[in-house]
Amino acid sequence: MERQRLFATEKHGGRALYRLHAVTVFLGICLLLGYRATHVPAAGPGRAAWLGMLAAELWFAFYWVITQSVRWCPIRRRAFVDRLAARFGDRLPCVDIFVCTADPQSEPPSLVMATVLSLMAYNYPPEKLSVYLSDDGGSILTFYAMWEISAFAKHWLPFCRRYNIEPRSPAAYFAASDKPHDPHALQEWSSVKDLYEEMTERIDSAARSGKVPEEIKVQHKGFSEWNTGITSKDHHPIVQILIDGKNSNAVDNEGNVLPTLVYMAREKRPQYHHNFKAGAMNALIRVSSVISNSPIIMNVDCDMYSNNSDSIRDAMCFFLDEEMGHKIAFVQYPQNYNNMTKNNIYGNSLNVINEVELSGLDTWGGPLYIGTGCFHRRETLCGRRFTKDYKEDWDRGIKTEHSCIEKTEEKAKSLATCTYEHNTQWGDEMGLKYGCPVEDVITGLAIHCRGWESVYSNLPRAGFIGVGPTTLAQTILQHKRWSEGNFSIFLSKFCPFLYGHGKTKLPHQMGYSIYGLWAPNSLPTLYYVVIPSLFLLKGIPLFPEVMSPWITPFIYVSVVKNIYSAYEALSCGETLRGWWNAQRMWMVKRITSYLYGVIDTIRKVLGLSNMGFVVSPKVSDEDESKRYEQEIMEFGTPSSEYVIIATIALLNLVCLVGGLYQIILASGENKMALNVFFLQVILCGVLVIINVPIYEAMFLRKDRGRIPFSVTLASIGFVMLALFVPFF
Numbered sequence: 001m002e003r004q005r006l007f008a009t010e011k012h013g014g015r016a017l018y019r020l021h022a023v024t025v026f027l028g029i030c031l032l033l034g035y036r037a038t039h040v041p042a043a044g045p046g047r048a049a050w051l052g053m054l055a056a057e058l059w060f061a062f063y064w065v066i067t068q069s070v071r072w073c074p075i076r077r078r079a080f081v082d083r084l085a086a087r088f089g090d091r092l093p094c095v096d097i098f099v100c101t102a103d104p105q106s107e108p109p110s111l112v113m114a115t116v117l118s119l120m121a122y123n124y125p126p127e128k129l130s131v132y133l134s135d136d137g138g139s140i141l142t143f144y145a146m147w148e149i150s151a152f153a154k155h156w157l158p159f160c161r162r163y164n165i166e167p168r169s170p171a172a173y174f175a176a177s178d179k180p181h182d183p184h185a186l187q188e189w190s191s192v193k194d195l196y197e198e199m200t201e202r203i204d205s206a207a208r209s210g211k212v213p214e215e216i217k218v219q220h221k222g223f224s225e226w227n228t229g230i231t232s233k234d235h236h237p238i239v240q241i242l243i244d245g246k247n248s249n250a251v252d253n254e255g256n257v258l259p260t261l262v263y264m265a266r267e268k269r270p271q272y273h274h275n276f277k278a279g280a281m282n283a284l285i286r287v288s289s290v291i292s293n294s295p296i297i298m299n300v301d302c303d304m305y306s307n308n309s310d311s312i313r314d315a316m317c318f319f320l321d322e323e324m325g326h327k328i329a330f331v332q333y334p335q336n337y338n339n340m341t342k343n344n345i346y347g348n349s350l351n352v353i354n355e356v357e358l359s360g361l362d363t364w365g366g367p368l369y370i371g372t373g374c375f376h377r378r379e380t381l382c383g384r385r386f387t388k389d390y391k392e393d394w395d396r397g398i399k400t401e402h403s404c405i406e407k408t409e410e411k412a413k414s415l416a417t418c419t420y421e422h423n424t425q426w427g428d429e430m431g432l433k434y435g436c437p438v439e440d441v442i443t444g445l446a447i448h449c450r451g452w453e454s455v456y457s458n459l460p461r462a463g464f465i466g467v468g469p470t471t472l473a474q475t476i477l478q479h480k481r482w483s484e485g486n487f488s489i490f491l492s493k494f495c496p497f498l499y500g501h502g503k504t505k506l507p508h509q510m511g512y513s514i515y516g517l518w519a520p521n522s523l524p525t526l527y528y529v530v531i532p533s534l535f536l537l538k539g540i541p542l543f544p545e546v547m548s549p550w551i552t553p554f555i556y557v558s559v560v561k562n563i564y565s566a567y568e569a570l571s572c573g574e575t576l577r578g579w580w581n582a583q584r585m586w587m588v589k590r591i592t593s594y595l596y597g598v599i600d601t602i603r604k605v606l607g608l609s610n611m612g613f614v615v616s617p618k619v620s621d622e623d624e625s626k627r628y629e630q631e632i633m634e635f636g637t638p639s640s641e642y643v644i645i646a647t648i649a650l651l652n653l654v655c656l657v658g659g660l661y662q663i664i665l666a667s668g669e670n671k672m673a674l675n676v677f678f679l680q681v682i683l684c685g686v687l688v689i690i691n692v693p694i695y696e697a698m699f700l701r702k703d704r705g706r707i708p709f710s711v712t713l714a715s716i717g718f719v720m721l722a723l724f725v726p727f728f
């Protein structure tokens, strides 16, 4: 009898219709470009601008083609955990779980601990789980919080199992769950809730005072690591095994084994570069190899709690599948956020990427590694190439007995020093790659190019949920890091088209390039939101007139493309308003984050600047949160990005008013014909409408989040400059 597969692959529906639509849009784009190329004005005002329009539209056309790769035939995977249970029972591989945190200020220990607890509580044999926290802040506050949860877990894990609750992050669970009706359950529910709240209060108050009470410090040897007055940037390596799952005394209140729990702060010295998250992950790979050495490694960001206690079993269905499992290097889950507002004011929900783009990539060889919510084979993460005869040792890690915890810790510390990696392949051929702000994407690309595939698992009950940016500044910053990182990959020897050539499929390379080319989109976009409006004001037409048949492709392409993108957003769970907000943010990101991304990438290529990684804050002040809830855009402090945003908004307003004045009110030779400027008026008009919240923030709002007056003033200055500088 043929063995049943552990997972199924299904195609998305409606593709024939989609492709028909895509072909018509493509024809429209060709006509539009044909018109541009054949109607270049003779020398004089407008010729250069026209050629610029041609260049911008060529770019948009090229980019549109790139984005078709993931929309052509997306697939969906469905794993059968019941078949896995029937076939393997509890004979499942060990899993090491890595959590990275960097800064107790922007990533509060109590938040991180809720994540760690959710990971300890997976529905998976606990003796096969090990949870590691890497603390790049090297903070005693985080260590203290870990010590607290090593005790609380003894209550939490049995509670999760008995009532089979979801999600298993206590913070998320108690925030959302109603009191149980059954009096016995209610009693237990309340007592666990009280224990959790008291513990959180202790952790938070330690964090507020910056100190751990002395009477606590004597209770665990680990606290003595901080006796020598160390700082986050200068300290020895610390590895503390808080729960040793191999020890028969490490049991919860009901006598069940607990998962292993380890705290690690790798050595930091000012003279050695620490390579941010990639450096932390690589240290974790080595440290875990002497403690649990599991064949599967899962990693999450510190704010991404497990929302589905079955996701390890789900991932195992892919790795253990007889037919395809041996080709799969990693299983990626989507990045979901729980703090998005209804209409997605900063366009930060990743719904379209999660529902469409990643499943589209799955068709061609697998999704990108997005740095969180991902299960890897230890071997592939350490650089192994794909070969047909490779056999995974699924029993790896099961037998390791610890003779002595202290010895193991000493061995582990020696693997987490600053100098350990010198003259090794770590950061290059082994582990996560260094030197790129999106270490995850470049590492995944290398894995794909070594012959492996990945799969994307988008569960009906989300696997992981984290915290997304909640202010404009955070959004701009995150997208600057992302666009810069992906663009620098595109320009490096790892360019998907060159490095991937012959190793991955062309549509897979195109899929990677969607992100690689985010940043350069900034230049044509900047051109498109400035030049046509400015030329409307100057009375120079840049589009076909209303009666010309050539206007048809322009209207068709822009209308159909936008209707489709709205439909796509709606079908991914956005609201119409959310789509509209995303369009505004699409423009804002392109003229700020992506522009800065281009500039910084070029500076880096020229050797003028170094890479940075600014951690996104996971908390915001009350006033800001309130405006965020009300979906009011947050500006507040002056910044050069805001000057660009305000200048573009204001410029378009001035151009629209000036242009309409000349069309409607002016007389004699100043009068302009509407039919000649129709498309320019529409474009400029749409830009003005989309910028309404910016005008409000500049001129109408009084709250602290408004656009600062200095920014408004600067933008007025720049608009005047733009109007009076001759550009022919």
Ligand SMILES: O=c1ccn([C@@H]2O[C@H](COP(=O)(O)OP(=O)(O)O[C@H]3O[C@H](CO)[C@@H](O)[C@H](O)[C@H]3O)[C@@H](O)[C@H]2O)c(=O)[nH]1
Pocket (backbone or CB within 6 Å): 100, 101, 102, 103, 107, 134, 136, 275, 276, 277, 280, 300, 301, 302, 303, 335, 370, 371, 372, 437, 438, 439, 440, 478, 481, 482, 485, 613, 614, 615, 616, 617
């Ligand atoms: O020196 C550092 C810097 C960051 N981190 C951790 O890296 C994670 C991601 O940082 P965050 O500031 O939250 O970045 P995001 O933009 O939210 O992260 C996305 O983008 C990153 C790459 O830019 C990926 O590493 C992440 O996995 C992905 O979720 C967090 O857990 C940090 O604690 C470290 O451990 N060490």
Ligand SMILES: [Mn+2]
Pocket (backbone or CB within 6 Å): 301, 303, 466, 467, 616
């Ligand atoms: Mn994050």
